[in-house]
Amino acid sequence: MRRTKSISTKVTETEYAEFVHMAEGQTVSEWVREVLLATAMPRPADQVLLSELLALRTIVLNLLFAVASGEVPSTDAMKRLIERADTEKLARALERLGAASPGRAR
Numbered sequence: 553m554r555r556t557k558s559i560s561t562k563v564t565e566t567e568y569a570e571f572v573h574m575a576e577g578q579t580v581s582e583w584v585r586e587v588l589l590a591t592a593m594p595r596p597a598d599q600v601l602l603s604e605l606l607a608l609r610t611i612v613l614n615l616l617f618a619v620a621s622g623e624v625p626s627t628d629a630m631k632r633l634i635e636r637a638d639t640e641k642l643a644r645a646l647e648r649l650g651a652a653s654p655g656r657a658r
Contacts, residue, residue: 559588594649603645607637 575583614633618625
């Protein structure tokens, strides 16, 4: 696909020199494009890791709360808890990734 639109910004000489250094042989504009696209859209691996971490957090916190309350979770209760954590994990991860992205959560 042909690129027809452009985005520009002003930077200081020092910032530009840093960009040239970070571009490591690429043109500054190509490097900036790659960085902009990479930060604007969460990577699938980030989504998977965060969703699994949030599911684990849900399970651990619920178990700790149950144990602190003197309950012993049954096998069925554990299955329901795991199912709930798995069902909600991706939506929660996407919500948090969206909230963490600059300019999205306002």
